[in-house]
Amino acid sequence: DQQVKQNSPSLSVQEGRISILNCDYTNSMFDYFLWYKKYPAEGPTFLISISSIKDKNEDGRFTVFLNKSAKHLSLHIVPSQPGDSAVYFCAASEPEVRLWFHQGGKLIFGQGTELSVKP
Amino acid sequence: GAVVSQHPSWVICKSGTSVKIECRSLDFQATTMFWYRQFPKQSLMLMATSNEGSKATYEQGVEKDKFLINHASLTLSTLTVTSAHPEDSSFYICSARDPLAGQAYNSPLHFGNGTRLTVT
Numbered sequence: 207d208q209q210v211k212q213n214s215p216s217l218s219v220q221e222g223r224i225s226i227l228n229c230d231y232t233n234s235m236f237d238y239f240l241w242y243k244k245y246p247a248e249g250p251t252f253l254i255s256i257s258s259i260k261d262k263n264e265d266g267r268f269t270v271f272l273n274k275s276a277k278h279l280s281l282h283i284v285p286s287q288p289g290d291s292a293v294y295f296c297a298a299s300e301p302e303v304r305l306w307f308h309q310g311g312k313l314i315f316g317q318g319t320e321l322s323v324k325p
Numbered sequence: 326g327a328v329v330s331q332h333p334s335w336v337i338c339k340s341g342t343s344v345k346i347e348c349r350s351l352d353f354q355a356t357t358m359f360w361y362r363q364f365p366k367q368s369l370m371l372m373a374t375s376n377e378g379s380k381a382t383y384e385q386g387v388e389k390d391k392f393l394i395n396h397a398s399l400t401l402s403t404l405t406v407t408s409a410h411p412e413d414s415s416f417y418i419c420s421a422r423d424p425l426a427g428q429a430y431n432s433p434l435h436f437g438n439g440t441r442l443t444v445t
Contacts, residue, residue, distance in 0.1 A: 240433055247335075247438075248439060249329075249437050249439045250369070250418070252433040252434070252436075311357065311359035311371065311422070312359075312374075313434060317366075318368070
């Protein structure tokens with residue numbers, strides 16, 4: 207049962223344009239969401255996160271939008287740069303799991319979307 | 326952010342042997358570290374939570390006797406894959422939470438660079 211889904215395995219965007227990466231989730235208990243960027247043979251690098259009390263969080267070129275009613279979040283990168291080319295994972299966690307069982311370490315990841323930004 | 330260092334970055338071993346992977350927190354102390362695994366083209370999955378000075382807690386379906394975790398100090402956790410088999414070939418990644426977050430459990434995890442294990 208895939209609780210976090212990234213339905214697009216790949217995305218190709220022209221440099222300077224906007225990249226929009228999408229993520230859907232099924233568990234209504236999730237209240238904290240994160241985006242990670244990953245290069246081959248490296249660990250994921252944290253990009254940006256959002257709590258369920260917000261619907262938008264912005265950090266430089268990266269903005270994450272959360273639509274709780276649709277159980278959907280998206281990552282916008284604008285303008286896209288060739289160095290943004292990587293696999294992007296969304297992840298989610300629920301409060302009870304963080305507090306009592308896994309001390310915040312259990313993130314449920316999507317399958318990833320490979321972004322290619324062409325010069 | 327917090328820096329997590331992992332060693333080795335890749336290892337090839339023969340079936341039946343054991344492999345140890347080290348995870349270190351640099352410039353901060355981590356009472357808890359988390360071991361993830363990623364199979365090709367799949368999501369990262371939490372395997373176990375490593376607790377300094379006490380037993381690790383394992384996710385359902387992860388064999389604790391096969392994946393031995395030792396968190397002997399506040400800066401080092403090790404994962405030993407015992408009697409490795411080809412199906413254990415995977416990308417193993419450790420992580421820890423940013424210490425500046427304190428007890429804020431809704432804070433991001435920071436990951437090491439991972440270890441690519443290939444069992445022949």
